[in-house]
Each structure stands twice: as C-alpha cells, then as structure tokens.
Amino acid sequence: MICPRCDTDKVEVMATSPVGHVWELYLCKTCTYSWRSTETPNKTDPKLYNHKFKIKPETIPSMLVIPPVPPLKA
Amino acid sequence: MSEAGVKDIQVPSGKTGTTKAYHDLRSFLATLEAEGQLVRVKNEVDPEEIGAAGRASANLKNGPAVFFEKVKGYKNPVVTNVHGSWANHALMMGMDKDTPVKEQFLELSRRWDLYPVAPKRVPTAPVNENTVTENINIFDIISLYRINTYDSGCFLSKACIVSADPEDPTSYGKTNLGTYRMQVKGKDKLGIQALPFHDIGLQLSKAEALNQPVPIAICLGCDPITTFMASTPIRYDQSEYDYVGALNNGVPMEITKSATLGLEIPAGCEICIEGYIEPRLRECEGPFGEFPGSYSGARLQAVVRITAISHRNNPVFENLYLGIPWSEIDYLMALNTSVPLYKMLKDTFPEVQAVNAMYTHGIGVIVSTKVRFGGFGKAVAMRLLTTPHGMAYNKIIIVVDEFVDPFNLEQVMWAMTTRVDPDKDVSVIKNCPGMPLDPSSNPPGMHNKLIIDATTPKAPEIVSRETELLTPPAGTEKWEEIISQLVKAARK
Numbered sequence: 001m002i003c004p005r006c007d008t009d010k011v012e013v014m015a016t017s018p019v020g021h022v023w024e025l026y027l028c029k030t031c032t033y034s035w036r037s038t039e040t041p042n043k044t045d046p047k048l049y050n051h052k053f054k055i056k057p058e059t060i061p062s063m064l065v066i067p068p069v070p071p072l073k074a
Numbered sequence: 075m076s077e078a079g080v081k082d083i084q085v086p087s088g089k090t091g092t093t094k095a096y097h098d099l100r101s102f103l104a105t106l107e108a109e110g111q112l113v114r115v116k117n118e119v120d121p122e123e124i125g126a127a128g129r130a131s132a133n134l135k136n137g138p139a140v141f142f143e144k145v146k147g148y149k150n151p152v153v154t155n156v157h158g159s160w161a162n163h164a165l166m167m168g169m170d171k172d173t174p175v176k177e178q179f180l181e182l183s184r185r186w187d188l189y190p191v192a193p194k195r196v197p198t199a200p201v202n203e204n205t206v207t208e209n210i211n212i213f214d215i216i217s218l219y220r221i222n223t224y225d226s227g228c229f230l231s232k233a234c235i236v237s238a239d240p241e242d243p244t245s246y247g248k249t250n251l252g253t254y255r256m257q258v259k260g261k262d263k264l265g266i267q268a269l270p271f272h273d274i275g276l277q278l279s280k281a282e283a284l285n286q287p288v289p290i291a292i293c294l295g296c297d298p299i300t301t302f303m304a305s306t307p308i309r310y311d312q313s314e315y316d317y318v319g320a321l322n323n324g325v326p327m328e329i330t331k332s333a334t335l336g337l338e339i340p341a342g343c344e345i346c347i348e349g350y351i352e353p354r355l356r357e358c359e360g361p362f363g364e365f366p367g368s369y370s371g372a373r374l375q376a377v378v379r380i381t382a383i384s385h386r387n388n389p390v391f392e393n394l395y396l397g398i399p400w401s402e403i404d405y406l407m408a409l410n411t412s413v414p415l416y417k418m419l420k421d422t423f424p425e426v427q428a429v430n431a432m433y434t435h436g437i438g439v440i441v442s443t444k445v446r447f448g449g450f451g452k453a454v455a456m457r458l459l460t461t462p463h464g465m466a467y468n469k470i471i472i473v474v475d476e477f478v479d480p481f482n483l484e485q486v487m488w489a490m491t492t493r494v495d496p497d498k499d500v501s502v503i504k505n506c507p508g509m510p511l512d513p514s515s516n517p518p519g520m521h522n523k524l525i526i527d528a529t530t531p532k533a534p535e536i537v538s539r540e541t542e543l544l545t546p547p548a549g550t551e552k553w554e555e556i557i558s559q560l561v562k563a564a565r566k
Contacts, residue, residue: 005226014260015213017147025213027227031372032259032358034227036220038146039122043223053224053361055372060358064518065374066510067270069354073283 003028004035004049006057031055094168095325096297098200098342099392102166103139103153109171111138111162112153118144121219128154128221128395132402136161136171141390148217152391157298158402163409166298168323172562175409176481179428182321182413189312191319191326199330199341201293205384207334210262215383216294216345216391218258222363226372229362230256230264231403232394233347234304236291236337237274240281249338250274251314253305256292256378257359264292264378265359266351269510270519271466273310278351278376287350290378291337295344295392300327306410307463334382344389349380364511365407366434367398399434408432411463415439418461423454430480436467437512440480443473448535451527452501459506459523466507469514470524477543478528489528499527 001011006028014027014034023038033055041048096102106112115127119142131137136159142152157163161171164178173181212218218228233256239248250273257265268275274288281288296304299321303314315338318327328341335348356374364370396403408431415436416429425444433439443454451473458464458471474480474489494500501524508521515521531537 015211018149018211018214019147022147025228027260032226032257032265034258036121038120039220043220050224053369055358060372060374063358063372063374064510065356067268067275067279067376069356070279070283072285 001026002046003031003033004044004046005033005053006031006055007046008057030057031060095322096166096299096342097328098297099153099156099295099344099390102156102298103141103390105165106139106156106162109161109165111136111159111165111171113138113140115140115142116144118146120146121148121217124152124154124219124393125221125395128158128393128402129397131155132158132395132400135159138162142217145217145219148213150215150217150389150391152217152219152393153295154393154395155402156392157302157394157406159405163405166302167321176428176479179409179412179481182409183416185321185323186317186413186417188320188324190316191322191324193315193319193329194326195338196328196330196341199328200386201339201341201343201346202330202333202384203387205333205382207382210380210383212258212261212347212380212383215385215389218391219393221393221395222369222397224369225362226257226360228258230258230292230294230393231396232294232301232392232406234293234296234301234340234343235266235274236293236332236339237277237288237351238337239277240284240286240288245311246338247311247313249313250277250310251300251304251340253301255362255364257362259357259359259377262349262380264347264349264380265357266376266378267359267362268351268376271462271507276310281351282353285353287353289335289337289350290348291332291335291339292347292349292378293339293343293345294347295390296340297327297342300340300342301392302406302410305407307414309462333384344392345383345385347380348382348384349378352377352379363397365396365399365403366437366509366512368513370511404432404434407435411436411467415458415461415464415468418464419454419457422457425450425476426454427476428480431468432481434512435509436463437509438470438472439464439468440472440474440486442476442478442480443529444476445529445532448532450532451529452525455525455527456503459503467509468523469508469512469521470526472526472528474528475530486528490526493528493530494526501525501527 008030010029015025139156164173330341359375361369394402412431419426427442430440455471503523508515510518
C-alpha cells in the first residue's frame with residue numbers, strides 16, 4: 001500500500017473498527033498521515049490526493065520545529 | 075442537587091433567581107436538550123460526517139449541540155458544537171439563553187473577581203469506573219474521526235490537558251489545565267502542539283533541558299466551564315480550577331486523582347488518557363484546519379506515549395469543529411479571551427470600559443476607553459501588546475471611545491469612519507512576537523502589529539473642531555425592554 005500524501009510504502013494498519021469489520025485505519029510510518037478505508041478517494045488515493053498537501057519525505061527533517069528543543073542542562 | 079451533576083445556587087450581588095453550575099458534561103447536555111439547544115442523530119453515521127455536522131451547526135444562528143448516538147464501526151457516542159452558539163454559552167453560565175453578548179461579558183467579568191474558589195477533592199469519580207493499562211487501543215474507547223479534509227489524521231480538538239511544572243511538580247498553582255491540539259498517531263500514541271508561549275510549552279522546555287518526560291492527563295468531555303477555562307489565558311501560577319469555581323459563581327469544582335499517575339483531574343470528565351510527552355523527540359505532525367480558518371502546515375512537533383485510559387461507562391467523546399470563523403471554537407475562545415485582557419488593562423488603565431477580543435483568539439481586538447489626554451488611546455493599545463496573551467496573539471488593535479460598545483461592530487465602524495485620520499491615527503509596530511498559526515506571520519511566530527486609534531482627539535493633540543454627539547430620545551431604554559419582552563413572549 002502507498003501513502004496518499006508522501007507516496008512511500010511504509011504503511012501499517014493502525015486500527016480496525018471495534019464493532020464489526022466495517023473499516024480499517026492506516027498509518028504512514030514516514031509522514032504520520034492516516035486515513036480510513038471508507039473515506040473518499042481524495043483522502044485515500046495517492047493519485048487523487050491534493051498536490052498542495054503532498055509531502056516529500058526528504059523535506060521532513062528540515063521542517064519547522066515547534067517548540068524548539070532546548071540545550072541540555074549540565 | 076436538583077439533578078445529577080447540577081447544582082442550583084442563589085445568584086449573588088442583588089440579582090434575582092437561580093443559576094446552575096454543572097459538574098459534568100452529561101448534566102449540561104440534558105439542559106441543552108431541554109432548552110432545544112441539542113439535537114440527537116439516532117441513525118448510524120460515518121465517522122467523517124461528524125466534522126461536516128459541526129460546520130453545519132455553527133453556520134446556523136444559535137446552532138445546537140449535535141449528539142451522534144451511533145458512529146459506524148465504533149462503540150460510543152460523539153457530541154460536537156456544545157459551546158457553539160451564544161445561546162449555549164449563556165446556558166453554560168446558567169443564564170437565559172437569549173442573554174445578549176455584552177451582558178454575558180459583564181457577568182463573566184463579575185464572576186472573574188470571585189477568584190480563587192478552591193476545588194473540592196473527591197476520592198472517587200465515575201471517570202475511574204474503567205481503567206485500561208495493557209493492550210491500549212484508543213479506538214476501542216473513543217470514536218475518532220478526521221475533522222477537515224486535509225487534516226493529517228484524527229485529532230482531539232477539545233481536550234483539557236493537565237500537566238505539572240517539572241521544577242515544582244507539587245505546586246498546585248503551577249499545575250496547568252490547557253487545550254492543545256493532538257493528532258492520533260497510533261493506538262497508544264499522540265502528537266501534541268505545544269507552542270513556546272503556552273504554559274505547556276514552558277513546562278516541556280524545562281523538562282527537556284533535564285531530558286525528562288512530562289506526565290500528562292488528557293481529559294475529554296469535561297463540564298462546560300472547565301473546558302472553557304482550559305482555553306482561557308491566565309497567569310502561569312494561577313489555578314484554572316480556582317477559576318472554574320469563580321466562573322461557576324462560587325460553586326467549587328470537583329477534582330480527583332487520575333488512576334495511575336495521580337495528577338489532579340476534573341472529576342466529572344468522561345475519559346482520561348494518561349501518558350508522557352517524550353523528551354527531546356519531534357515528529358511530523360499536521361497540517362490541521364486551525365482557528366484562523368486555514369491549515370497550519372506540517373511541522374515537527376512533540377510526541378505523547380499513552381500509558382493508561384480511564385473512562386466512564388458508555389463514555390461520550392466531545393470534540394469540536396474549527397474552520398473559517400464563526401465555528402464552535404470562536405465561541406469557546408471569545409469572552410474568555412476578552413475578560414482576562416480587560417482585567418489586565420484595567421489594572422493599569424482604569425479608564426478602560428470593555429474589551430472585545432473575540433476575533434480569532436484576540437488576533438483582532440477592540441478596546442473601548444475613556445480618553446484623558448492626546449495619545450491616550452494609542453498608549454492603551456501599546457499596553458495590550460505587552461500583556462502575556464496580547465504579546466503573541468494581538469495583531470490588529472482598534473481603540474474606541476468609552477461610549478462605543480466594542481461588541482457592536484456597527485458602532486465600531488462608525489468610530490473608524492468618523493474618528494480616524496489615517497495619517498496620524500494608524501501605526502505599525504514592527505518585528506513583534508506573533509502567532510505562528512496565523513498565515514500572515516512572517517516568519518511564523520513574528521509579526522508587525524497594527525494600531526488604529528479611533529478615539530476622539532483630546533488636547534494637547536490638535537482638536538480641529540468640536541463635535542456634539544447625538545443622544546437617544548427619552549424613553550428609549552424603557553421601550554427596548556418592552557419590545558424585547560414582547561419578542562420573548564411571541565417565541566414561546
């Protein structure tokens with residue numbers, strides 16, 4: 001399975017529906033995007049996911065850090 | 075007690091009648107339903123329909139809370155838009171649902187001065203009826219859903235989060251109750267947005283300097299004033315719990331110990347998630363549709379590991395929709411932002427009459443004040459920019475005369491159009507702290523500030539010509555009362 005947002009394949013099942021077997025929820029281990037199997041294709045299909053919200057995995061380490069990590073006290 | 079969780083109390087200060095103080099969410103929902111301010115959806119819904127329903131209800135005048143009894147694939151119900159109208163806001167304070175906004179502001183301001191009202195500590199509470207510490211799966215208990223289309227996942231948008239000061243962990247005053255957005259990233263893992271100027275940001279910074287985790291208790295579905303207070307800016311060493319008692323008109327709130335970490339939590343909450351913010355760890359989080367009405371962007375933010383979940387039987391998951399204002403969050407952060415800013419200003423400028431900071435959490439503020447001498451209005455605005463909340467949030471400040479109602483935008487626009495000379499009354503203060511979720515902050519977290527002094531000029535400022543204000547005809551107030559009573563009777 002491919003992550004709709006970052007197009008990587010490190011995807012796992014985060015949860016299955018506690019009642020019945022009516023949906024699965026997936027989690028991308030690269031960008032932490034998650035989606036439910038019953039959601040619309042603009043949230044689940046890599047080809048239909050809005051390009052403005054796409055993430056390139058290589059940009060993740062340089063994202064803004066909130067809050068900054070302080071220096072360790074001696 | 076007239077019913078479980080509700081206490082009728084006499085209204086002090088010479089007012090007549092009674093008001094209500096709610097000790098849990100369920101008793102408030104019962105009142106909303108009795109007042110026609112809660113609707114039930116009995117049919118099963120897809121989880122992602124709940125965000126749309128929250129948006130829809132907020133679009134309605136005096137929109138109700140919406141209670142979903144069955145969510146597809148989940149065990150427990152969801153409620154949204156609980157604070158999402160002025161009618162619900164008034165009912166939260168035990169007032170008539172038709173109470174005008176300025177009257178709610180003045181009543182809130184009066185109760186503010188009752189602080190501190192110490193909480194009552196209770197040994198047991200319904201939230202501890204069930205506790206899970208092994209094989210934790212948040213989805214088993216909470217009916218989670220995506221709120222806005224391009225949110226990065228399911229979010230807790232209305233949790234009351236309890237955390238202690240790492241350097242002074244037994245300090246009651248420094249224990250914080252705050253609302254911070256949380257992304258669900260696993261069965262036992264969350265992301266948290268802890269901005270540096272928020273209390274939890276300060277606590278996290280202290281703990282991370284020592285490479286220590288921050289124990290937290292995430293309380294969902296609290297009584298309405300507790301949730302309201304968790305989103306209110308107060309001083310770091312003040313207790314939110316003592317304010318809840320004040321805002322409940324002197325009725326102490328009830329707190330209890332969380333099941334495993336022993337943090338003091340609201341006893342009436344539906345669900346309590348306990349865990350730790352992991353020190354010195356950041357991970358991709360967001361975007362999330364935020365209160366300025368735009369997405370936040372993806373950032374590297376802190377991570378929470380869940381160690382226990384306690385909950386009432388059949389717990390109700392309370393969450394809110396937020397998007398382009400007005401939505402539920404704008405009611406939740408309106409008067410509770412206005413009143414503390416008013417109190418801080420009033421401390422140094424008793425001339426200040428009222429503060430309307432209900433636009434995007436105070437990014438826009440309107441202050442009405444008496445003016446003692448030329449430049450006074452601008453000085454009041456500068457003071458606002460040095461208050462703890464105003465420093466980061468307030469960006470556009472409009473100052474009007476004391477006879478202008480800052481909650482009446484027609485009057486404010488009148489002042490802007492008849493009192494402002496753009497050449498001398500509009501000022502930009504460069505390079506100040508800002509709100510990083512405001513998409514106009516540049517870089518995120520820095521801002522230029524705008525002050526518009528729409529007060530009438532006073533000497534030694536040059537007063538080019540005298541103006542004589544119109545006053546209402548005799549009997550106007552009497553007729554306002556008569557007509558409003560007629561309207562009320564006609565609606566029954």
